[in-house]
Amino acid sequence: xxxxxxxxxxxxxxxxxxxxxxxxxxxxxxxxxxxxxxxxxxxxxxxxxxxxxxxxxxxxxxxxxxxxxxxxxxxxxxxxxxxxxxxxxxxxxxxxxxxxxxxxxxxxxxxxx
Amino acid sequence: xxxxxxxxxxxxxxxxxxxxxxxxxxxxxxxxxxxxxxxxxxxxxxxxxxxxxxxxxxxxxxxxxxxxxxxxxxxxxxxxxxxxxxxxxxxxxxxxxxxxxxxxxxxxxx
Numbered sequence: 001x002x003x004x005x006x007x008x009x010x011x012x013x014x015x016x017x018x019x020x021x022x023x024x025x026x027x028x029x030x031x032x033x034x035x036x037x038x039x040x041x042x043x044x045x046x047x048x049x050x051x052x053x054x055x056x057x058x059x060x061x062x063x064x065x066x067x068x069x070x071x072x073x074x075x076x077x078x079x080x081x082x083x084x085x086x087x088x089x090x091x092x093x094x095x096x097x098x099x100x101x102x103x104x105x106x107x108x109x110x111x112x113x
Numbered sequence: 114x115x116x117x118x119x120x121x122x123x124x125x126x127x128x129x130x131x132x133x134x135x136x137x138x139x140x141x142x143x144x145x146x147x148x149x150x151x152x153x154x155x156x157x158x159x160x161x162x163x164x165x166x167x168x169x170x171x172x173x174x175x176x177x178x179x180x181x182x183x184x185x186x187x188x189x190x191x192x193x194x195x196x197x198x199x200x201x202x203x204x205x206x207x208x209x210x211x212x213x214x215x216x217x218x219x220x221x222x223x
Contacts, residue, residue, distance in 0.1 A: 004155070031211075041215060042201065042214055042215035045211070045213075048211075056210065088153075090156070092156070098209070099143070099161060099163060101146065101161060102148075102158065102211055104156045
């Protein structure tokens with residue numbers, strides 16, 4: 001079975017902290033995604049990576065950066081956490097191609113206090 | 114900006130009834146996908162329909178696609194309590210970005 005693993009299920013951080021959210025997949029997928037999910041807003045794409053060291057901005061990249069040094073790992077970085085970044089963060093991966101499905105991690109619920 | 118918009122935002126029906134959710138999108142697509150999310154969890158892929166297909170079935174799921182209207186519908190027949198979840202449509206944009214709509218929250222009452 002495909003597995004996408006996010007490093008934490010729940011996380012509480014203080015305002016101004018640098019926060020790392022890690023995501024690892026074991027299916028040799030080329031594409032990896034980071035989304036945030038807020039009530040009433042659905043899933044919004046933060047960043048997307050289609051290969052090692054490659055990244056594309058999504059709809060809401062402000063306040064975030066990403067790192068993909070290895071194919072299986074995609075990290076989301078909050079440079080200086082703010083309370084409006086309190087959210088559910090979801091990582092996903094897929095094979096390259098138009099007609100491929102995405103596999104999701106279990107999500108990280110981040111609270112910034 | 115959201116590519117897809119689901120309608121209704123919330124739907125509550127009795128067990129055994131059929132549930133229909135709709136999705137509208139803005140740009141041309143190669144395919145449209147439907148996902149399900151149980152409360153507080155990650156999403157699970159349900160079905161993919163290509164732009165040259167009009168209808169697709171998978172078990173109790175039936176998906177239709179009307180590219181002229183830029184819309185899709187997901188029908189769940191003979192609903193069960195376990196179908197209670199949020200359902201999202203998703204499309205693949207240029208550069209293979211996968212974008213989602215806002216979702217429909219479905220509640221099946223026993």
